[in-house]
Amino acid sequence: xxxxxxxxxxxxxxxxxxxxxxxxxxxxxxxxxxxxxxxxxxxxxxxxxxxxxxxxxxxxxxxxxxxxxxxxxxxxxxxxxxxxxxxxxxxxxxxxxxxxxxxxxxxxxxxxxxxxxxxxxxxxxxxxxxxxxxxxxxxxxxxxxxxxxxxxxxxxxxxxxxxxxxxxxxxxxxxxxxxxxxxxxxxxxxxxxxxxxxxxx
Numbered sequence: 001x002x003x004x005x006x007x008x009x010x011x012x013x014x015x016x017x018x019x020x021x022x023x024x025x026x027x028x029x030x031x032x033x034x035x036x037x038x039x040x041x042x043x044x045x046x047x048x049x050x051x052x053x054x055x056x057x058x059x060x061x062x063x064x065x066x067x068x069x070x071x072x073x074x075x076x077x078x079x080x081x082x083x084x085x086x087x088x089x090x091x092x093x094x095x096x097x098x099x100x101x102x103x104x105x106x107x108x109x110x111x112x113x114x115x116x117x118x119x120x121x122x123x124x125x126x127x128x129x130x131x132x133x134x135x136x137x138x139x140x141x142x143x144x145x146x147x148x149x150x151x152x153x154x155x156x157x158x159x160x161x162x163x164x165x166x167x168x169x170x171x172x173x174x175x176x177x178x179x180x181x182x183x184x185x186x187x188x189x190x191x192x193x194x195x196x197x198x199x200x201x
Contacts, residue, residue, distance in 0.1 A: 005061075008048070012059035018115045020056055028111045030054070035104050038067035043075045050108070069104035072097040084109040 019025060032052040040047040047070070049063040073096045080086050080095075087109055090096035098105055 008059045015057050031107045036067040038070040040072040069100040081109050082112045
């Protein structure tokens with residue numbers, strides 16, 4: 001997937017709404033002032049670079065300078081960046097590779113963690129508080145339903161493959177099969193030795 005100017009502009013707008021609207025986040029934002037963070041996702045052809053200033057964050061698809069910190073990961077791992085407690089675990093497991101100043105990604109994670117990600121807050125100016133709250137609740141329920149449904153389907157597929165279709169054998173079946181192959185090889189070798197003896201006579 002190629003990063004388009006529309007994608008960077010949309011991401012920039014969203015990040016500025018979430019991270020720069022709330023005055024209570026000013027202290028956390030100041031720690032990132034003048035810093036740059038490059039995010040390299042395995043699903044994208046080029047990195048995204050976030051450049052933090054006092055008033056906003058700029059999102060660029062092409063940037064010639066060396067960033068203060070480069071993070072390499074997958075799209076699925078990005079939501080975990082919101083939890084700064086998990087950063088060390090992600091780095092140890094190899095899901096997150098960090099080159100450069102580790103503090104930049106830690107401070108970015110802390111800033112996202114402190115930010116309010118309530119959709120109702122962003123909808124309220126256009127729809128009113130009651131409708132925004134209702135839409136937000138509906139979206140949350142819908143998301144949790146889809147997430148639960150996806151987990152159920154993954155479990156069902158796993159059971160179907162191992163139990164019903166027998167496509168993926170269990171660990172015990174693999175061990176038994178390996179032993180049977182070894183026993184057959186020994187029997188064939190013994191039979192071959194007997195035949196050689198008989199031929200020699």
